[in-house]
Amino acid sequence: MSWVILTGRNSDLEQIDTPHKIITNRDYLAHPALFRGQRPKVINLSNTYAYQSRGYYASLLAGSRGHKVIPTVETMIDLSERKLYENALPELETALNKCRKDLGGAFPAKVLIFFGIGPSKAWDRFAKLLFDWFRAPALEVTIKDSQQWASIHKIGLHSLARLAPEDKPRFLAGLETYTGREWRDSRTRTPARYSFATLVDPHEELPPSEIGSLRHWARIADKMGVEVEPITRRDLAKLANYDALFIRETTAISNHTYRFARRAQQEGMPVIDDPLSMIRCTNKVYLNELMAFNKIPVPPTVMIAGPADLQLAADTLGFPLVLKIPDSSFSRGVKKASTFEELKTLAEAWLEESDLLIAQKFIPTDYDWRVGVLGGQPLFAVHYLMARHHWQIVNHKANGKPDQGGIKTFTLKEAPPHVVETAVKAARCIGDGLYGVDLKETKDGVFVIEVNDNPNLDHGCEDTGEKDEVWVRLTQWFLDRLDRQGR
Known part of the structure; x- marks a missing residue:
């Protein structure tokens, strides 16, 4: 069993609305053995998330039972008072105001965001960021718009019971999108102990693993009680639904892969690659110093911090030599210089991008x-x-x-x-x-x-x-x- 949906009343959501198991929060609280031996992902759609309510306790006890749940009690507490989420407002308001043009110049007084999806595509940037900050099924945002700048007056959890009839189809579509899966095996099988996310970019030219290879891993992992599911850069807000993360995009400190690694680490999830490994491996200056300190053989190397170091590199290493930008991958930012003029031309161009370069003996x-x-x-x-x-x-x-x-x-x-x-x-x-x-x-x-x-x-x-x-x-x-x- 992958997903369990908790409601305040049996009538809040019909089983025909979703393929996932629906039970009341009362039953979930009263029967802790219901999902023993399983690791469901719980979506808490209780009528209230107030402190010490059934909705609050459902999320609290889901954590103690090893179940992934949204919203967590931390999210409930964060959204209980404006002062607890004020640190998120500058980034959220910047994203909100970038939506103005696509919205036609004016904001509504309130907007409902379901699973990181807004009422229209124009809201995408803001809705995804909001869900990244506060993972909750339904969020209500109250907006004050001065025409020059829209500010956020309030962010609150919105219960299923309060949904207007015209909003329910959009909510159910968001639920379906959020719980949708690729690589699903339709045959009956033993429920997985764990669920691993694999971060991929289907359009990457030189990915570290092809999709077919990850499908092969998924079949092997399945026999070991593990579901392997693909996620993309758009799914940061869904990351906490998984138990572990395997990054299969080319990593860089400056892009979303590092953010995913940091988020996984913050969630206490095992992750490959972890943020510290990314920092260490992506910089060739650090690697060279680390290897030398640990007496691991590396090619003769000269650090270049400016034009004055070029002659030292030439005298020490001879020609041809290899020049490298510290942060590069897949042989990019690595060039061979056969003469001093080539070295000088290349170094002068690259020193505009990086304060340090590495020159190594050509082997x-x-x-x-x-x-x-x-x-x-x-x-x-x-x-x-x-x-x-x-x-x-x-x-x-x-x-x-x-x-x-x-x-x-x-x-x-x-x-x-x-x-x-x-x-x-x-x-x-x-x-x-x-x-x-x-x-x-x-x-x-x-x-x-x-x-x-x-x-x-x-x-x-x-x-x-x-x-x-x-x-x-x-x-x-x-x-x-x-x-x-x-x-």
Whole structure:
């Protein structure tokens, strides 16, 4: 059972209105064993959410029973007094006023937002942000509009019993959208112990995992009592309905992936990638210093903070050398300079974007080792071959189409022990999550090029050597942390 809807009275919502289980809050409170062994997601549609009311206790006890619920008692308390939610008003009012043009220039005195959806598309920006702040089925916002600026007078929870007949169809549509699922298996099966969210962008050109690979993981996780469901950047407000988060979009500190990671961490959810790993892995300056401090071999490196450092880089590293912007991914922001003039031209342009650059000795190889490390233990080992007629594994061509090299797979037993051991040591410096360590194997030894959060993991590629054990261990990583929390 996935969803349970609580009402104040049997007549508040007809079973024909939704495919989900409907019970009264009285029955939910009186029968704690009703959902024993299950982990339903509860939508509390009680007639009142006042302190110590049945609606209040239903959400309070849902937490003690390990059930995900909206609204939580924290939301109820936050919305009980204006002074408790004043810190949210500046951001909300800015979003509200950006809707003015699409609304035709004037705001109504009140607006109802159902599950983060407004009365029309013009309200989208504001409605989604409001639901991000206060996850509740129905919110009533009272607006004061001076024509130049609309301010929020009050935000309150709106009960199902108070819905006008003309608003009910929109409410039910919002409910259907909110509880809608992809990857649903229609056959009867044992209820899942846990539900994991996977953050994806269906339109990303080079995603760390293809949708087909995530479907493969979902089938394996299902056998371990876990539902795996896709979410997108629009679903931040739904994140608390899940038990764990696996981010399968290219991560960046400056975009929504970091916000999702932070929110998951705040909710006490196991998350890959966690915010600290993202911060550490996305910056090559930090990585280089960290590896050097822990005596992990890296290519000879020179930090460039300005034009004065260019000659030092040239004298120390020789040509060709590799110049990198600290925060980059998929071989972007990484260029080879064959002469001092090339280095100077490239560095001057990039120093306008970043205060620091990294110059490293060019180490030509036909492939890079990629060793996946999960929870401080090796997960997979592959060769990423260089793109055709190029010195990197991805060649970002002028026409905008990336050209990728091939992949050669190994079992962990087939991979050289010193490569795997170096990769594990490097990953453990970052954290306890999932990392992809890139290394170059040369006659002079093994060098760590970088440690990646958000590494590629695709069925038929990285998992070829260890087969489904890769996905089983990934699922178990989350389960171990959930069980440790007693969730």
